[in-house]
Amino acid sequence: MGILDGIPHVHAVPSHRPLPRVVVADEGWQAAIEELAGGRLTLFGFWGEPTAVHMALLDEAAAEIAVVTYECAAGSFPSVARHHPPALRLERTIHDLFGLMPTGANDTRPWLDHHVWGKSFPLGSRNAPREAVPYQFLPAEGEALHQVAVGPVHAGIIEPGHFRFTANGEHVVRLEQWLGYTHKGVESLMQGASLEAAAKLANRTSGDSAVAYAFAFARAVEAALDIEAPPRATYLRALMAELERLANHFGDIGAICNDASFALMHAQTGILRERCLRAANIAFGHRLMMDVIVPGGVTRDIAPEGVAALRTLLAEIKKVFPRLIELYDNTASLQDRTVTTGIVKSEYARQFGAGGYVGRASGRDFDARRALAYAPYDRLAFEVPVLDAGDVNARVWIRIREVEQSVALIAQSLDLMAPGEIKSALPIGRGECEGLAVTEAFRGDVLVWLRLDRELRVQRCHLRDASWFQWPLLETAIEGNIIADFPLCNKSFNCSYSGADL
């Protein structure tokens, strides 16, 4: 319990697995905030319940995670965001959903609540109505500044969100995001849901990461019940997770180039993406592989012709992709757009605990598959590419290198996968229990925390997308760039709206 040595706590919660959860009082909560603000720990998750708030803390060097809980006896908790900005949107969300007040907070504007739900604090025990005030954007002052309001409905086939640019001529002085448009109330629908229904919701938290979410949800349930999926199921899970990563990386590498008006790359990677989805459909019966990973294992084995389909896919990628890398590397007009554009400073990546290629392109060497070594990644060999430049180009290169790693991981999983069971039975009558799990989606780590009741129903479930800690960095990355480069920067992040709006 290294993390918790410096955090005084009242007591530990024994039914929380596999990592410790402790209840803290004011002193412990403040100590945790100091560790975060001092950069010794990373905020890994921050969520509420009707009368308590929880923070997941990560010690990156030791690859340790712990959860601290503050019981909000007076309906409030000491603000974390006041001292540690990465907590801000999560803290505003906790207030929106549960009505718990962050005391001492500098920014108490609503985040997900746009005052149209017909009720305030939908998950809370507080029944007070909230005053509806028009959303106030942060000011930017100066001569010759103008504002450009974009969204929620955007020009392309993308998710809805509002971007408020303040610009001086072409140069962006400030970007402020206002999201929440896709808030569906996933966590309220989770409450009381059967494991089957809850797994379906987890799959659809962010459709592009359906596998990663299903994987994290299943592992959280398995952690709570103290069971493990059979070895064959873990390899099947890795096949799906890496296929999903490949499909997304191909799609996005092409889309980034397309936003720099280089359509050839988009057309070529679009073919590779489609081939991934077709192989997924042959192997697992669904192009996005939804609803295959469930608590205990997987619902179906790989189809007999699926192994050949995956091997053909890998051969095709190995044949075509090196030429596309060369194309990216040797096209000066494209490099002109991506190099030094949209730089994320490494200190921000570290402070925000930015996951995925956003963090790894800015020197943050973290990948949940390696740091937490969950099955079957503890038995697979792979490298985690890291760069320091932090620009659009670096994020593209991280994804190129990750494609190569995913190809190797799929090949290894196919080789190592031995015949056997694909689903473990779920024990009944365990009593109330809690679990936490993290998986590495294509865009970064997904954290799932849940509590199950005696009948194996979900009592409370929180799903935290990597985007929570990446969206704010996009605001910093665009500063000083021209508005016309925003689509390029945005695509190089490709944050999830649905995953963060929930």
Add this chain to the structure above:
Amino acid sequence: MRKTLLESLTHGSLTEPAPAPDEAGLAELASKVDRVAQAKLGRSLAIRQIDAGSCNGCELEIHALSNAFYDIERFGLRFVASPRHADVLLVTGPVTRNMRQALERTYNATPDPKWVVAVGRCALDGGIFAGSYACVGGVSEVVPVDLHINGCPPSPIDLLKGLLALLEHVGGKG
């Protein structure tokens, strides 16, 4: 670059043969024939996509319509950036309450004649998100829907079948 371009020229086409228009879709549309619109639009439609709170799964498959395998533009169907340029609104999601007003305003910004195609299981009645405090539940609760393409998410072929049914209908062959 030369190698990639040359190979694209000499290589056979990847594009799938056109699927037959969806029968159920044709039946749904047959009751709404508008001859004036047919005369004006011929066999070409501009589509504006609106995500009204989907999980983004439907968007991925709508995107796929533009890849080399499905090549939606060969049918005269193309995606446009503004509702002002659109004939068809392709709407996904359980319509979150936070998106309701934006959907209404986008619909009102689209000139007549116009059609609304609801895409995906959620767009029918909210799907697994139905009953949430944050969702209206179904596109037809907010704007009139002409055609529904089911699936979670619908495959690109399902989407093509539905859109071709719409095209046949608009072209006067439905």
